Amino acid sequence: MYITLIILFLSAIFFMSGKVRSDLVALCALVLLIIFGILTPEEALTGFSNSVVIMMIGLFVVGGAIFQTGLAKMISSRILKLAGDSELKLFVLIVLVTAFIGAFVSNTGTVALMLPIVVSMAMGTQINVSRLLMPLAFASSMGGMMTLIGTPPNLVIQEALTSAGYTPLTFFSFTPVGLVCVAVGLIILIPLSKIFLTKKGDKDRKGKKNKSLKELAGEYQLFQNLCRVQVESKSPLTGKTIQELSIPQRYNVGIMEVRRQSSSSRRHFFKTMSQEMAAADTVIQENDILYVLGDFTNVEHFAEENTLKLLDTHATEGTVEAKSEELEFTEIGIAEIVLMPASNLVNKPVKDSGFREKYGVNILGIQRKRQYILKNLKDEKMHSGDVLLVQGTWENIARLSEDPSDWVVLGQPLAKVTLNHKAPVAAIIMLGMVVMMMFDFIPIAPVTAVMIAGLLMVLTGCFRNVEAAYKTINWESIVLIAAMMPMSLALEKTGASNLVSQSLVNGLGSYGPYILLAGIYFTTSLMTMFISNTATAVLLAPIALQAAIQLDLSPYPFLFAVTVAASMCFASPFSTPPNALVMPAGRYTFMDYVKVGLPLQIIMGIVMIFVLPLLFPF
Secondary structure (H helix, E strand, C coil): HHHHHHHHHHHHHHHHHHCCCHHHHHHHHHHHHHCCCCCHHHHHHHHHHCCCHHHHHHHHHHHHHHCCCCCCHHHHHHHHHHHCCCCCHHHHHHHHHHHHHCCCCHCCCCCCCCHHHHHHHHHHHCCCCHHHHHHHHHHHHHHCCCCCCCCHHHHHHHHHHCCCCCCCCCCCCCCCHHHHHHHHHHHHHHHHHHHHCCCCCCCCCCCCCHHHHHHHHHHHHCCCCEEEECCCCCCCCCEHHHHCCCCCHCCEEEEEEEEEECCCCHHHHCCCCEEEEECCCCCCCCCCEEEEEECCHHHHHHHHCCCCCECCCCCCCCCCCCCCCCCCCCCCEEEEEEEEECCCCCCCCCCCHHHHHHHEEEEEEEEEECCECCCCHHECCCCHHHHEEEEEEEHHHHHHHHHHCCEEEECCCCCCCHHHHHHHHHHHHHHHHHHHHCCCCCCCCCCCCCCCCHHHHCCCCCCHHHHHHHCCCHHHHHHHHHHHHHHHHHHHHHHHHHHHHHHHHHHHHHHHHHHHHHHHHHHHHHCCCCCCCHHHHHHHHHHHHHHHHHHCCCHHHHHHHHHHHCCCCCCCCCCCCCCCHHHHHHHCCCCHHHHHHHHHHHHHHHHHHHHHHHHHCC
């Protein structure tokens, strides 16, 4: 038993540190349980064949199809338009729409879908976006409590109940609890967000594209680090491609744009200079004006070695005076993207990102925890939640929206979903899945219903290809829950689970079931601030079950306390992926989550301690 507790303790420390991926920590713990003979290999691998894990995989695919076909985007965009210019209406609609989508799509996917829509609407209506994004993240978690498939902890307590021989929960058993969560969330968040969030984040921006983009360029100090050089007749750069020259590696500067005199007489009347993205295959010509980003000393060295003329701040381009501290955003623009927790780019250096090769865009800067990384970018490793400033043609920036599993584009219109004609198909399949899970007279198990729906989404073309379907699956979450499930078996097998539940019963049981329920709820809530909600639910579900059995009480309210507490964790930006995802976009600090999230988390807990026994009597 002590070895099991030591392994669990070490796992918790690594989970909290965040220096090692959570799925690797879980796998290491699983291997140690096998090595010390606590679990047999067969027992250790039961998690990977567990119906909960298989259901999670299927739900990722179903949610991904809803995302890819634009079904959720169409619903949310149309509903949000009802708000008009009213900030309160927009706030309420964002919470309600997000909660509704979160009932069927993973909370991370829900936030990834809603984030660019909300940012764009806030900019257009001059509403402070920081007041909306934290409630958006919280609403996605609250919506997860509406259905059986809304969040992994719901599936965990379902598994605990069915394994112990209790009546399984239905698809909508969670809905009353979810409705209470959303109602409490709305009542508390409206005043808290107004008091603590209105002065944070972006200043109100008008809907004009040029103003907001120039503010963005200024924020990343592009103006201070931007110089213009003109290619002279004897320059060794003439006739060579940018890729051949290896300028970033040799001079530690980057070419953003190439402007050259237009040869078209038709274009001459409208624009004397053409604006061209500095792509790898761009051939540099005589008299080209290069917009170079980097330290002035490095730019000066680059100009001297390559016979380039440094232009002063008021030198003209063609017949138009152009200041070097200004950028044009006609054909080429800039935008911010936020890296998702499951992005393939996490821990990769910028030079290996493939943005230029695949999408034709450049990374100009990184915003991380309110700090800006603008120099030596090529070797900088990207982190989850990083905001990248990218530059490219507007068409290529729009194409970035096609990979919502890797990043979210902020403040720019999403690319047209090429599979929007499949939205009705996705809607019918999802509705069929819900019906199969709702009604007991349909002899199809929930996991089978999810597998059928996931397979139909692929076969009916709701994804571009099978690879796109696989890409929607968050394998880190899958491996984490599959590897942690046997830990609960080890705790039960060695008597550790019984010991902890006995301690809870002895310490709190004598004060009545409400105090025990409160103890389980707030223990779960506290643990979720440091460990993922899924891992917390896996560990505490069997303990709550045993505590209820020892007092001869119904286990339902206690297990619901575990799943609600695990999902309603708002006081930390790192307790759930949605909280972390909106942090850079809303420019929140850790204390913002404490000021807004902690009161909400405590009030939600107090309400649930009294509501859960009413819905599921002891």
